Amino acid sequence: MGKRIGVIGTPGKWSTEALADALEARTGYRLVIDMGRVTLDLTAGRLMYQGVDLCTLDGLVLKKIAETYSPDALDRLEMLRVAEARGVRIFSRPEAVLRLMDRLACTVTLAGADIPMPPTVITEDETAAAETLARFGSAVFKPLFSTKARGMVLLDHGAADTAARIAAFRAENPVMYIQQRVDLSGQDLGMVFLNGDYLCTYARVGQAGSWNTTIHAGGKYAPFDPAPDLIDLGRRAQAPFGLSFTTVDIALTPDGPIVFEVSAFGGYSGALQGCGVDAMALMADHVLAEVTA
Structure with missing residues (x-):
């Protein structure tokens, strides 16, 4: 049987x-x-x-x-x-x-493993949030529980309605997760691992005019061939979590590669459409x- x-x-x-x-x-x-x-x-x-x-x-x-x-x-x-x-x-x-699943729990684990990430601040205080935005210049306010950029808000320091938008975000998200906006150059990467072993990497290429590259926002998958040191970064990022299947979200910035997060469930469609790899099999x-x- x-x-x-x-x-x-x-x-x-x-x-x-x-x-x-x-x-x-x-x-x-x-x-x-x-x-x-x-x-x-x-x-x-x-x-x-x-x-x-x-x-x-x-x-x-x-x-x-x-x-x-x-x-x-x-x-x-x-x-x-x-x-x-x-x-x-x-x-x-x-x-x-x-x-x-809790974005903050993932971030704290990555920080503990010395994984490079965008500058990030977590606070419940609106004044501290405004001061963080002034320091960052431009930042993405992220819910602790979300996928595909749902509920995320991009704010720029100096906008007339900044205080009101911070207050509105906090009304829905009492713990504010604030991450400095980074230059993605129109794409970011999904690095796929099975039981800790590297499978492939695909790019998510953003739609013109969109500040994020998610497929939900019109992004498209494309193949990508990473250098060995980039694969090593992805491997180190996923290692603390012990997942059977996962995707590490990585961006290549002018200051070097950074990791946004490690996926709880991984990107099967990205592996297939971007890499031609049947991860389901x-x-x-x-x-x-x-x-x-």
Whole structure:
């Protein structure tokens, strides 16, 4: 009998379904799991989804824990720890992902590993935020829980409505994460790793007139061939987190390369469209090797 491995993600979304396809082709078993419909019964020790106790599976692959990042998504990861405690292998481990979904937790870990990043200030004080903006000149105010630049605000020192916009941002984000805007030269990079091993690097080329390069904002994938020292930077950035699959976001600036963040779930579409690498197949092979070892 083949191994029973479920994919936690968004039913109907390409990357979730493609990963489930790759696992089904190898095992004959398919289960796509929407965590919003999972029930944890701690007394019975069961984690149920559509009649399946996830604690009885051989493995779970985390493609997406929620459509949008929020503190609620952290609770979903805590639920998965019950399955892990029952012996289910989870890729990546919930504890590792927990350290990445909060932008500040990721940043503090990267700083502790001496990874170069843009100048960053975190504060709840609007006066300190205004002083930081004056020092930076131009800065991106980022929510602690977001992906694809959602909720981010670009502010320039000296604008007439700066104080009001800082106040509006703080009303939605009591802890303000402020990062100096850097010159991306129209692109940034996604460096892909599987179980700590380097796979490939793709570029995200920004749309003309957009201050960020995300695909959500009209950016496009393109191939990129990094130098060995750049690959080493990406490897060092992802190493503290111990993820099964991840992408390190890197920018090449006039002052040298910097790391923005390490992705909790990685960029399967970027690897395929930008590098021609079928990361879903490679991930499926890795998971099966681990659960059968």
